[in-house]
Amino acid sequence: MTFLLFLKMADEQSRPPFNRASAVPRDFAWPSLLAKDGDELETHYRHVLESLGKQKGMLGLVFRKAQNKIQDPAKLRRLIVDLIDKEQWSSLSADVKGDAYEGLLQKNAEDVKGGAGQYFTPRPLIAAMVDAVQPAPGNTICDPACGTGGFLLAAHDYIARTPGLDKAQKKRLKSGTLYGIELVDSVARLCAMNLLLHGIGPDDVGPVPSPGAVGRVPSHGGGNPGIVGPVPSPGGPRGVVGPVPSLSAVASVAEVEPGASDAGSGDPAYKSGAGAVGIVGRLPSPGAQDAGSGDPTYKLPVVTKDALAGKHGEYDVVLANPPFGKKSSVTIVNEAGDQEKESLVINRDDFWASTSNKQLNFLQHIFTILKQHGRAAVVLPDNVLFEGGAGETIRRELLKQADVHTLLRLPTGIFYAQGVKANVLFFDRKPASEKPWTQKLWIYDLRTNKHFTLKESTLKRSDLDDFVACYNPKNRHQRTESERFKGFSYDELIKRDKVNLDIFWLKDEALEESANLPAPEIIAQEISDDLEAALEQFATIAEDLKGTGARQGKG
Numbered sequence: 175m176t177f178l179l180f181l182k183m184a185d186e187q188s189r190p191p192f193n194r195a196s197a198v199p200r201d202f203a204w205p206s207l208l209a210k211d212g213d214e215l216e217t218h219y220r221h222v223l224e225s226l227g228k229q230k231g232m233l234g235l236v237f238r239k240a241q242n243k244i245q246d247p248a249k250l251r252r253l254i255v256d257l258i259d260k261e262q263w264s265s266l267s268a269d270v271k272g273d274a275y276e277g278l279l280q281k282n283a284e285d286v287k288g289g290a291g292q293y294f295t296p297r298p299l300i301a302a303m304v305d306a307v308q309p310a311p312g313n314t315i316c317d318p319a320c321g322t323g324g325f326l327l328a329a330h331d332y333i334a335r336t337p338g339l340d341k342a343q344k345k346r347l348k349s350g351t352l353y354g355i356e357l358v359d360s361v362a363r364l365c366a367m368n369l370l371l372h373g374i375g376p377d378d379v380g381p382v383p384s385p386g387a388v389g390r391v392p393s394h395g396g397g398n399p400g401i402v403g404p405v406p407s408p409g410g411p412r413g414v415v416g417p418v419p420s421l422s423a424v425a426s427v428a429e430v431e432p433g434a435s436d437a438g439s440g441d442p443a444y445k446s447g448a449g450a451v452g453i454v455g456r457l458p459s460p461g462a463q464d465a466g467s468g469d470p471t472y473k474l475p476v477v478t479k480d481a482l483a484g485k486h487g488e489y490d491v492v493l494a495n496p497p498f499g500k501k502s503s504v505t506i507v508n509e510a511g512d513q514e515k516e517s518l519v520i521n522r523d524d525f526w527a528s529t530s531n532k533q534l535n536f537l538q539h540i541f542t543i544l545k546q547h548g549r550a551a552v553v554l555p556d557n558v559l560f561e562g563g564a565g566e567t568i569r570r571e572l573l574k575q576a577d578v579h580t581l582l583r584l585p586t587g588i589f590y591a592q593g594v595k596a597n598v599l600f601f602d603r604k605p606a607s608e609k610p611w612t613q614k615l616w617i618y619d620l621r622t623n624k625h626f627t628l629k630e631s632t633l634k635r636s637d638l639d640d641f642v643a644c645y646n647p648k649n650r651h652q653r654t655e656s657e658r659f660k661g662f663s664y665d666e667l668i669k670r671d672k673v674n675l676d677i678f679w680l681k682d683e684a685l686e687e688s689a690n691l692p693a694p695e696i697i698a699q700e701i702s703d704d705l706e707a708a709l710e711q712f713a714t715i716a717e718d719l720k721g722t723g724a725r726q727g728k729g
Contacts, residue, residue, distance in 0.1 A: 176364070308332070349374075
């Protein structure tokens with residue numbers, strides 16, 4: 175169904191008021207499906223999927239190995255004519271964007287049991303993060319855990335609104351600015367669809383290599399692969415007309431191994447064999463071959479790979495909401511045939527500390543892929559701020575080697591994943607220096623005495639207006655303290671036990687006076703969130719202890 179929706183929206187955007195050139199060839203476009211019926215329709219649809227999967231560039235990425243899951247011609251005809259074709263899925267106010275598709279992703283994310291909520295970051299939050307970082311024309315922008323592409327789309331829209339963009343800048347914005355990496359095949363496909371509906375990505379590059387031509391990088395965690403997602407321009411989500419289908423019927427996309435980047439230009443060099451990287455900065459001719467693998471060298475704005483497996487270039491801006499959840503682990507089968515889970519510690523020479531904590535590893539990884547003076551805004555759970563051991567080492571080094579200037583304490587109740595207490599950390603990478611680069615960390619508390627839910631009291635972009643104003647993007651070195659915004663010097667931070675950055679100063683009104691208690695459903699949700707987080711931590715500890723006990727038993 176996802177493929178049908180994509181074809182319908184691509185057709186809509188080729189017509190007034192959008193009038194965009196469609197990436198789908200006429201013989202395989204939406205009208206060709208409307209013209210068929212019965213077995214002829216089912217046969218044609220299979221041919222459409224197979225043919226589009228062989229196309230070059232983004233279209234080939236979207237449809238590679240696509241299969242028709244609806245083999246009853248009558249049901250397929252009703253789905254096409256009666257359900258999908260009768261609705262206008264593209265928003266008329268979208269200004270040639272795929273916001274209708276993003277709305278579908280959000281609706282699917284709301285299905286907590288089986289939806290894509292784990293990949294979805296609240297749109298207003300991403301809009302505020304982008305407004306604070308202010309990506310500029312010519313910047314390279316990466317999301318190493320891109321999910322369905324929300325950060326990339328928000329950055330694209332922000333730059334596209336820059337007055338006076340010339341033709342070359344517009345061309346580079348379409349292809350050569352945005353780079354995404356996603357671990358989960360099916361989610362990377364959704365991202366590719368999302369970007370293509372926004373007109374992002376190259377049109378004339380070589381075909382996607384077959385899965386057998388490249389090796390798969392092992393997953394660094396069997397749990398939640400991330401909670402990133404789509405975001406339109408500021409102003410909140412737009413409604414979607416008509417019933418919303420499931421987005422689960424998607425297949426895999428290209429897999430590539432990590433490798434070296436182009437050190438001369440700072441742009442990642444994309445190849446498809448050993449020593450390859452996931453995305454492209456500069457494009458050889460479409461017919462060029464990678465001597466290592468025999469596959470064409472190509473570039474796409476999103477690929478499937480394990481970002482933590484190695485450095486994949488350097489960028490001016492990194493925007494990300496890395497995976498939440500359990501520590502990285504691998505499942506092994508012991509001599510008795512029983513399954514065991516062992517912590518997967520990431521060991522990299524360019525990391526400050528080795529740990530199995532995915533969030534700490536992503537924080538280190540993001541530092542390594544920033545150019546000098548590059549800017550990062552990263553969503554991180556609370557434990558990154560206070561965890562000891564490797565966590566303390568990483569915080570000390572980050573404060574020294576980067577200008578860690580802003581921390582936004584996020585409220586609870588804004589993520590589809592339950593039990594999430596998170597923050598946004600803003601920092602700039604700096605050259606090597608004997609003196610620490612961080613002089614003052616400004617913390618904005620949007621959590622204390624703030625109560626949000628996913629339905630009744632949702633987070634809006636206006637709820638973040640005061641934070642962006644306090645951040646002062648035009649000159650963040652000129653800031654003023656307020657009730658919720660306070661600065662802490664480097665000396666104050668480094669003296670704290672374990673360099674704990676989990677700092678609050680506002681009094682919780684609910685604790686001061688029972689009359690100020692929030693509504694019972696909000697209290698219940700906050701208790702549920704706390705219990706979810708605690709249970710997940712206990713489960714992680716239990717797995718670690720189980721693995722340790724099994725190894726000791728063998729000895």
